[in-house]
Amino acid sequence: MGMTMTQKILAAHAGLDVVEAGQLIEANLDLVLGNDITSPVAIREMDQMTVDTVFDRDKIALVMDHFVPNKDIKSAQHCKCVREFAHEHHITNFFDVGEMGIEHALLPEKGLTVAGDVIIGADSHTCTYGALGAFSTGVGSTDMAAGMATGKAWFKVPSALKFVLTGKLPKWVSGKDVILYIIGKIGVDGALYKSLEFVGDGVASLSMDDRFTISNMAIEAGGKNGIFPVDEKTIAYMKEHSKKDYTIYEADADAVYEQEYTIDLSKLEPMVAFPHLPENTKGISEIGEEVTIDQSVIGSCTNGRMEDLRCAADILKGRKVKKGVRCIVIPATQEIYLQAIEEGLIKTFIEAGAVVSTPTCGPCLGGYMGILAEKERCIATTNRNFVGRMGHVDSEIYLAGPAVAAASAVTGKISSPTQL
């Protein structure tokens, strides 16, 4: 019986020739990630372990991104705790204010994640690096602590769902719409404990930014990881960003999948996920009622990359954010921010009446920089529209791609760019 791409990577990192779904293994880790919320808990756990230091100071990444620049005293204490730990253990990849970006945009950009890696991160969206052909998955702080101490983690080998992508995305439709469509189809627990493996001719047409967005939200279908095959675009991306050696794994021809779905990308339209679950999706043409908004957030580890900003700027250029709507644009990393300045995108945003923030997870998880009041409604390129996620328990979040978020900022109601 053949193995899926995920199973092959896991087998190689567990020193096994073959693994099968359901098997418990211990795998060697290529990178262990934590942020300013999850790392303090992990550091406390590691203090209780009978180890002196980390397994490899080059294979740990600590990114201060959720509540920085510090939003309050307690957040500042958390960052201080991580800063001191990084200093004490000589952590190579510690990213503080000035160098930081949203972790899942930052690490690929810094070349720390490459094809064939096994990566755990104390952040649920760690599954993002599947876009590069790596196995990466979110864990909690104790797993992170154990990973930092031992360089190993235990896994139950996942079974997989296969998504065969064909065709090419139409204008204004992006990776976000693909993954929202998938979550709408299989549900928020449709891939529980499983891998999502994306294959097919359609993959080649997807940009790396599209793939990052798709892998990023595998967790919103309950998935353990979401992985793409390595192609020319992946290799070009890794060559541009990384000096690390990479390994290309391919699923066996006779790999077993629990289910197979075929998605014609050319048939997709912009998608919107209604409150309060990412599975409550509708195609933009299916939204009959008028949904007015108070805020539009364009950013996050899901959609704060260069192509997302270019798409939003295309729409906002020469237009104005509707009076009464707050449009918040958050480039995901310093490099993206700088590039956006050089390309004139930031000028476009400011002239349109949007506000541009330093990189931060901020409003996505209701931290700061765009908290919603009671009964307020937000369209967001973020990843979760749970109850109270962005603020008041009686506020609402609608998830969409950057095109719809930008168009909606202009009209003040959920809109397709083609309606402008």
Added chain:
Amino acid sequence: MKANGTVFKYGSNVDTDVIIPARYLNSSDPSELATHCMVDIDPDFVNKVQKGDIIVADKNFGCGSSREHAPLSIKASGISCVIAETFARIFYRNAINIGLPIIECPEAAKDIENGDQVEVDFDSGKIYNRTKGTEFQGQAFPPFMQKIIQAGGLVNYINAK
């Protein structure tokens, strides 16, 4: 080892944002986190919960963020066990790693109602609904996970190795 308590019953897809909203994540102190546990789904929970009480939920309990603060706040609030039809995978790992007992049992999750008196025998995986007089067999943990649980969590397990 046994748990015995009154049930707090919830539906499907209880996410970690409602278990412990991000506005409280500027703390990592379990006892402080416990004072906000379940606040966005059940504001009365913290006033009513007694040591030993049990949470029962339908599908995909603990979905969303990987924040270990979620199981930490539940454990520190006095909850002795969470029974659900299914758990989201990161929550499942986290609960085992910090020593919060959890059991998957779709039949029990369907039968048990809010306020029922429930007893759980962790050794046998048996769940008894004392209010209704019903009995269920929860799914046993694989031996590897049992070792982590018996050690009292992943930290102790690694220290003992």
